[in-house]
Amino acid sequence: MLTVQGLTKQFANGKGITDVSFSVRNGEVFGFLGPNGAGKSTTIRHIMGFMKPDRGTVTVAGLDVWKAQGTVQRQIGYLPGEIAFIDGMTGKGFLDFMAKMQGLKDTTKRSTLIERLQFDAGTPIRKMSKGMKQKVGIVAAFMHSPEVLILDEPTSGLDPLMQKVFIELVLEEKAAGTTFLMSSHSFQEIERTCDRAAIIKDGRLITVKDVHELQSMQRKLFDVVFEHREDADRFSTGSLYVESRVGNRVRVAVQGNYDQFIRETAKYNIRSLDVFTQNLEDIFMNYYEREGPAR
Numbered sequence: 001m002l003t004v005q006g007l008t009k010q011f012a013n014g015k016g017i018t019d020v021s022f023s024v025r026n027g028e029v030f031g032f033l034g035p036n037g038a039g040k041s042t043t044i045r046h047i048m049g050f051m052k053p054d055r056g057t058v059t060v061a062g063l064d065v066w067k068a069q070g071t072v073q074r075q076i077g078y079l080p081g082e083i084a085f086i087d088g089m090t091g092k093g094f095l096d097f098m099a100k101m102q103g104l105k106d107t108t109k110r111s112t113l114i115e116r117l118q119f120d121a122g123t124p125i126r127k128m129s130k131g132m133k134q135k136v137g138i139v140a141a142f143m144h145s146p147e148v149l150i151l152d153e154p155t156s157g158l159d160p161l162m163q164k165v166f167i168e169l170v171l172e173e174k175a176a177g178t179t180f181l182m183s184s185h186s187f188q189e190i191e192r193t194c195d196r197a198a199i200i201k202d203g204r205l206i207t208v209k210d211v212h213e214l215q216s217m218q219r220k221l222f223d224v225v226f227e228h229r230e231d232a233d234r235f236s237t238g239s240l241y242v243e244s245r246v247g248n249r250v251r252v253a254v255q256g257n258y259d260q261f262i263r264e265t266a267k268y269n270i271r272s273l274d275v276f277t278q279n280l281e282d283i284f285m286n287y288y289e290r291e292g293p294a295r
């Protein structure tokens with residue numbers, strides 16, 4: 001559905017993106033992750049056909065986004081990182097304006113979205129908080145049910161409850177077959193919604209990973225507190241990977257193979273057991289720190 005091939009852009013200050021390639025399948029939710037200034041928005045602006053690349057191409061549904069600018073932009077729902085609103089408009093005024101551009105007459109979906117995101121569309125935009133403006137942007141991107149949605153940090157400014165509503169909206173659209181590309185700093189959001197995620201750093205793509213594969217790479221830490229000190233001694237010298245030991249409390253790290261952990265702990269009297277999961281953020285941070293850019 002969406003293919004980015006060898007995309008390269010160098011700004012006058014030497015910053016930019018270099019040889020970025022990936023593709024997003026039909027109906028897939030694809031996450032785009034990276035630290036500030038990594039090149040996420042620059043890549044997204046190229047995908048929208050707003051910028052001419054120095055090298056490389058982007059195609060959406062087989063059309064070159066730069067050459068077929070207007071056509072492709074009409075097919076895509078887009079939420080920019082920073083929305084440029086027209087002065088003096090209310091949220092409703094802006095949505096009317098966008099609906100006209102999108103050729104949209106039916107306002108049913110728009111009303112449902114406003115209701116679910118819980119904001120007053122009659123408020124002048126200049127009086128809106130960042131979160132409210134973001135909600136207006138989300139409604140504008142979703143209301144015409146586009147086949148492809150490109151979202152640049154969609155939940156920035158939203159409170160946790162609204163982030164949850166947003167995730168539900170994405171999952172519903174995904175179930176209806178919509179293709180997504182979204183950049184995010186929120187790993188929870190990526191974990192809950194995406195099939196695959198790309199990591200970008202210093203303008204280069206480091207890796208593209210299946211989100212489920214990443215989840216299976218998660219390490220779990222178990223804090224086991226034994227009734228008897230001797231049991232803690234015996235357990236600590238066994239075959240499991242012991243991270244630390246303080247008194248009767250032993251912390252072991254387990255990745256993937258839980259059978260062995262359960263068999264070993266079942267041999268003893270356990271007073272308590274706590275689990276800590278390494279979240280996707282930690283896994284990605286390992287990547288940020290460990291891997292140089294893919295060359």
Ligand SMILES: Nc1ncnc2c1ncn2[C@@H]1O[C@H](COP(=O)(O)OP(=O)(O)OP(=O)(O)O)[C@@H](O)[C@H]1O
Pocket residue numbers: 011012013015016034035036037038039040041042043081
């Ligand atoms: N028009 C421009 N002219 C010059 N430099 C630019 C321009 N646009 C972006 N840059 C630079 O290119 C780099 C990538 O910026 P970009 O906005 O794509 O990052 P990002 O990954 O979206 O970051 P953030 O998470 O902070 O939004 C940054 O160093 C930025 O300063």
